[in-house]
Amino acid sequence: MSSTLAIQAPRSGISRLIPRTAEQWLVFSCLVFPTLALLIFFVFPLTTIFWQSFTLLDGSFGLDNYAAIPDTPGLIQAGINSLAISISTTVVCIVLGFAIAYALERTRIPGKSAVRVGLLLPLLAPSLVQGLGLLFILGRNGLIYRWTGIEQDIYGFWGLLLSDIFYALPQAVMIIQATLRNADMRYYDAATVMGANPAQQFFHITLPNCKFGVLSAAFVVFTITITDFGNAAVIAGNYRVLATEIFNQVSGQQNFGMGSVVGIILLTPALISVYIERVARQKQFGVASENQIPLQPGRARLRDTVFGAVTYLTVFCIVAIIAVVIFASFVKLWPYNMTLTLANFNVNISSGYAPIWTTLYVSILAAVFGVFLLFCLAYGSRYIQGPVAKAIYLLAVLPVGVPGLVLGISYIFAFNDPSTPLYWLYGTAILIALCNFYHYHTQGFLTMATGMRSVPQALEEAVSCLGGGSRRVLTDAILPFIAPTVLAVFFFLFMRSMVTLSAVIFLVTPQLNIAAVSVMHLNEAGFVSQAAAFSTIIILVVSVAMLLMRALVHHFRPNLAQGVM
Template sequence: MSAGEKRVSRGLDTPFEERLFQRVLLLVPLAGLALFFLYPLSIVVWRSFQQGDGTTGLGNYREILGLDHLWRVVSNSLVMSGLTAVICVGLGLVIAYALSRTRIPLRWLVTLALILPLLAPSLVQALGLIFMFGRNGLLTSLLGVQVQIYGLPGLVIANSLYALPQAVMILAVALRHADRRQYDAALVLGASPWRRFVDITLPGLRFGLLSAGFVCFTVTITDFGNAAVIGGNYRVLASEIYAQVVGQMNFNMGAVVGILLLIPTLLAFYLEKVAGLRGGSSEGAIPVEPDRWAPRDIPLWILTHLTALFVIAIVAVVIFASFVQLWPYRMSLTLKNYNITTQGGYDPLWTSLYASLITAVFGTAMLFALVLAQRKMPGWSARLVYLLAIVPVGVPGLVLGLSYVLSFNVRPVFPGILYGSALLIAFCNFYHYHSQGFLTMVTGIRNVPQPLEETVTTIGGGLWANLRDAVIPIMVPTLISVFFFLFMRGMVTLSAVIFLITPKLSVGAVSVMRLDQAGSSTQAAAFAVLIMITVLAAMGLMRLLLIWQSRRSRARAAG
């Protein structure tokens, strides 16, 4: 390599302003990760070693590991999440296969069922189960049969409904990676449909099945909403952290339980990543087209549609309950449940909107800056930034929220001045979903054609022209998707922000939980419906913007 080529590879011939801009693009997002992710987590670890007498040591760990009920709580969490993962993977495979490999009727109904759990906080599933099967549930009153929905059964069902869409998405992607030529060869050899499924489909899905199982396990073992509403006396790690911090104000012991919750989550995250890497698609694969075979299709369709109808019914009963006069004694319809004056009235909803908008704007800008900087870096440093950017996905929202309390609930100087503000809630939500947004950005920026950038550079365009004419036009759909993803997740998140609530500041998801705990279950349903309407409107707006952008791009290409 000549001296000139070395100077170019090191960026020495790049104008100073561009080099400075590239450094800012990298250092600002990394500073955010350090301050709002690495620093709070380090405080959790430190506080877990701080003992009651002010010294440091393993006393907290010895004390909590010596508690008889802790091992029951750990066992409960593992059993609940394990059962949920098995159910989600089983039903997810059925639904994903029906959607991908058969010509299923009423596809829109199944799609609707998969969207609904994403529109509301996780506890809405638990709330719907109580309205349907609880002591005063709709079916309980109609049939006169008491169903034990509280505790483990309710937790498993509610968490399964919540995590099922993620399992379906992972397995649908895995099914799309299959190569039709393998099935054609098996058909020529006389293999029956069942034989083709056992010998080709299942082996090709093994890593997708593992990935879906680990994701569902991680999502449910860290969820607090369903445990708070329908868990009853069945205590899990998420409710134990809440009891230690809020109930007993024992932050050090809460940090210890947070570390215990972090261990299985990080392990599941690592195994899921390994499974995902080994289960990549094969180059040049020809997609498998859906076909018809009644002995296979009819059972798949029945189970898929029954599952979809059950999911829709659980959400529909929450919507119905929000209009009921006095559940279940006076079932006449009214709008009075939407006149919410307790628990801060509608202020938490406006706080959620404000914080979610900050999350979306700030998060989209930071992620875009990070991927722009990362793609210009040499191999080893780019991989290091990539690893740092995806690590937050392995940290449960409950642990991240606890770390924020321990880090920012300090004297009123920076960063303590942020505590009790919507801004801190926005930061917590963003770094909770940092990894998913980053991976989406990385996928989007890989779609920017290298020849297009080279053309802009060849005609004398610098960094700004490259961004304006090559990168941003291609990245607009990705930027829109990440913006609305962060906004919608910010509206429904509960676990990550439950510890950041103050007497003067709350958010919508927490208000739903508090209204239910106060006995105002129909008002809790009304508040949940408003959150769902807000998220649904955001989803519709995102869809319209993407359609508009697509038409604009086609018109520009045609012109």
């Protein structure tokens, strides 16, 4: 592998990037093609949305769209509403998420595995399913009204707040839980010897050690909430937010210039929050010790009872929301005729099952394209360093700060123009798959790069010393070692493509629709049972994919361990 590593040799200027051997050509190709794809399908579309924001209705250019912001009361109010709902959701998710994460890591409550499964449920469905489930429970014709006669007005701020909390909470719990898991038992032992009681240990050790993890979780929740479209489209009612304002400007009023301005407004806080989140995460990882002793919680009846009650109640609400959507899919006519039936799955509207098959096809395409490009980029990045490596890394992680709505609308400007060479992609499943992939590019790249860095250098050198070139190193050392990571990235991209809505809402056509958008349209048309049936199918497919991923990953890891031994 020495000839491949020669690409790191210190040479001046552009000559450092010029390949001279077959191994270097492999690394060079693995860097160029994914980077070129990033420029075409991410950077180029984003430049068009900036350009479009200066384009006026008459086709001229100027700052009138930006100048019109103060004179657009609806837009200003949507921005205020977005900040209000995002900040409120963040506060609740951090407090509640910390309590649940603490219960999972620092208490001895029973049923932790069931709690973790319950927390995963919101990730298995489109975001709008939370709003749909709340309508089934708390809406004007919901279960609570039919059981008690008490009418609830769930539309607006409070309904959107609840749906966003249950949608974003699992991610907050996972981040804080990982932070709490990094605790070192020795600090607590020392504090106990010094006479510190549990309350003092909590405030002087636990909270300071996980502050960056909590901050990271806060900005993740804020970003998810301020950019979410699904819940707002279902349950916000007249409570306008920036995400729905973009949709109204583009789809309702055909005002692409103002829609672009709103997209840039939405992009700004998302990028800032992502930057702060990444800094917080790096600082949190920096305080972890490689030789730490895991903390083993002891029994404390009062503590376990309080945290267990909060955890079980929250998970019960999450499960109830998803369960009522599944139940409604088997009801003949919600909520007037509760007779159980399978008729809702015999969909004869909204193109029948075509959106489901299209979504499967798009998700597979996104996963296949994604795994190939991400593997190449991570492999090539392994053998370069310096400014070029930093530039490629920055480009690879930048998509995480771009909301799905903004990326989707940028694809309209970039590819719905007959004068562009890639116009033939518009209206195809390939373009939707690419949009889905680049929407989640950062998470996939970081996972793949982490797996690539875990490959032992000695393993590569052993293959190289036995006469194997770069191809044998790749096939005999690297690929077998990171097979679980490749599988995890594949299924991650597949599952996220199955449930995403905001990134593709502008790219669907009457001839090419996807399941999540069909759920929204069915609900808007009043076919709530059919919308629930589509949601149930999506949940089932994603659940099967997750179980298959776990089985395959567990299958490859023991084989890998045996091979290394």
